[in-house]
Amino acid sequence: MKKIGLLLLSIVFLTTATFGQESKTKEGHTNQNKFKQLKELLPTPNLQRTASGAPGIKYTQQKVDYSMDIILDDDNTRIYGNETITYHNNSDDTLTYLWVQLDQNMRAADSKSPDIQSSQIPNKTSKARFNKSYVDAPFDGGFKIESVLNTDNSNLSYTVNQTMMRINLAQPLASGDVFEFNIKWWYNINNHRTDGGRSGYEHFSKDGNNNYVIAQFYPRMCVYDNVEGWQNDQFWGRSEFALEFGDFTVNITTPEDHMLGATGILQNPKDVFSNKELKRIEEARKTFDNPVIIRTQEEAEKIEKSKSKKTKTWKFYAENVRDYAFASSRKFIFDAMAVDINGKTVMAESLYSKEANPLYGDHSTRAVAQTLKTYSRYTFDYPYHKAISVDGQMGMEYPQICFNPGRPDLADGGYSDRVKYRMIGVTVHEVGHNFFPMIVNSDERQWTWMDEGLNSYVQMLAMMDYEEGYPLGRGLPKNIVRYMAGDQSKISPIMSKGDNVHSFGNNAYGKPATALWILRETIMGKELFDHAFRTYSQRWMFKHPTPADFFRTMEDASGVDLDWFWRGWFYTTDVTDIGIESVKKFYATDDNKETINFIEDKSAGLKITKPKKANSNYFYEVTFNKPGGLVMPIIVEYTYDDGTTERKTYPAQIWRYNDKQVTKAIHSDKQITKIVIDPDLETADVDVSNNSFPREKKDKFSKFKTKMKN
Structure with missing residues (x-):
């Protein structure tokens, strides 16, 4: 023809x-003109952020180190903490105050978060929802600050503004100087299964035990940079976090019979694992094909029948991470396997209760391993030593550890494809967040799409690698059509703050993932797109990119003018027809x-x-x-x-x-x-x-x- x-x-x-x-x-x-250049919408390049989208020769960012002693009080579902924060002012600016995030204050009795939500009296509601919505006394959450001290134990002036705390410095902190101070605090842990939240505990009434998935549990420093100054927007519960990198020394005291996973390298394995568990861990480090069971379901079921009154302390050190989280329970089964990332061995691990087996045993650690392989291929080699998936019955991510949903839903203890694929999909997504934003460290509070959207796109590639014919949902162009064609009064441009959009999932996850899919599959082609995307990822490892840095790098590294695409897909709610x-x-x-x-x-x-x-x-x-x-x-x-x-x-x-x-x-x-x-x-x-x-x-x-x- x-x-x-x-x-x-x-x-x-x-x-x-x-x-x-x-x-x-x-x-x-x-x-x-639809092809008008985007320059008037992007910030002017400078020595910190270049016109190519790369960090400039004057790029700087702060460093924050934490030393923490944490006590998990299982009897009272409470956390006690004593932390020392070492703040390194690497900027060229002199700082007269510092800002600290107090995310738990969103759950304080006097929190303003519920007040910004509209509400109506329904015609009818369940008793559980009624008891939750119309309580006489709200949950007594939020940080209870016992002291804020200088290194000489003198009181340090501070001011709390809802979920933010300003540290009032007695002397300005000059460029290159370091400031060290201490905060002692505690708070009541929320039941995230009944009251919601990004962390907390789940109670099992049959055996009387709790699974703890603990995050945002310590006062954390805000980001200070040359783009926003202090990134101290209030935490209302939806839009996530902006954080600095640093080193963490963390000691966590739990009941003696708990199994725990956390960010960082465990420093005292012989103190917290049995000899049998230590031998299995060594076996797992050499096993690359199937997970090795470190603590079996039979062993976990035996342990959960009684509660130890003794305690033990887990000691961790984490280098160059932006956050810290952990999970702890006497119910946890523990399995692990080794993953080869270009000759480097990384451990894929899972912690889960018997209620999540066999789903977690069949797929959790394997999904972790596949995520590390796929993301490393399209971005950069995973730099940390492990990644953990926890039966947390939510979807939330932190450096080296994440909390995921999924439990068998069939009468015989098995699970449907719907439950299987949801569990795998969320696990891949949350483990993938190790790359975006835990390493490529964008401001989640302001630009949700920069981590959720980019991550949702690479998630699609990982799920296709996990299983041939994997049923993709979000990200395919046909699946975003109904949202984009919907009521324009309830649709916001992708370039919107997550707190202020109606359809958060479509806006921050689905549409940007679709945009990247279309760029790769239809407009740029795989080779040009993959090179540019990898360039962006590697340029901004362990740094703070902005949207302009992403847009500019994708064009700079591919030689494709995409201003028309960014303008249409990211700055407007226009549709394709x-x-x-x-x-x-x-x-x-x-x-x-x-x-x-x-x-x-x-x-x-x-x-x-x-x-x-x-x-x-x-x-x-x-x-x-x-x-x-x-x-x-x-x-x-x-x-x-x-x-x-x-x-x-x-x-x-x-x-x-x-x-x-x-x-x-x-x-x-x-x-x-x-x-x-x-x-x-x-x-x-x-x-x-x-x-x-x-x-x-x-x-x-x-x-x-x-x-x-x-």
């Missing part, structure tokens, strides 16, 4: 003025002179007179229109009268002179019988009813319904 001459004549018919303006008057206008407005058929005739005449064929039976030495018998004008606001490539499949098909992709720049309508002149040696735009649903087109010629009589989502069924 001959290729159709899609560039013959190369005619683009314009119906509006240059820059897409419809005015025919002599009045001027501003540049509203490209259609076929009309198709005209022509025939060419030789007038026996020096010219060829093209005459529109308006009758199906018109005989075509082929000119001498002509390579084509059939000529067409196809006019594409764009009811949607987004400019995107036009992906077209042409079907011929002999049943063969051909694909052609017109780059998005085809809309550069007129983003409402373009016409292409086409010639072929065979007759076109059908034309379809975006046949594989690559562009998140919100209305496919105008995507074909001849027109198919279907509702605008019918094509998506068919695809989703399959």
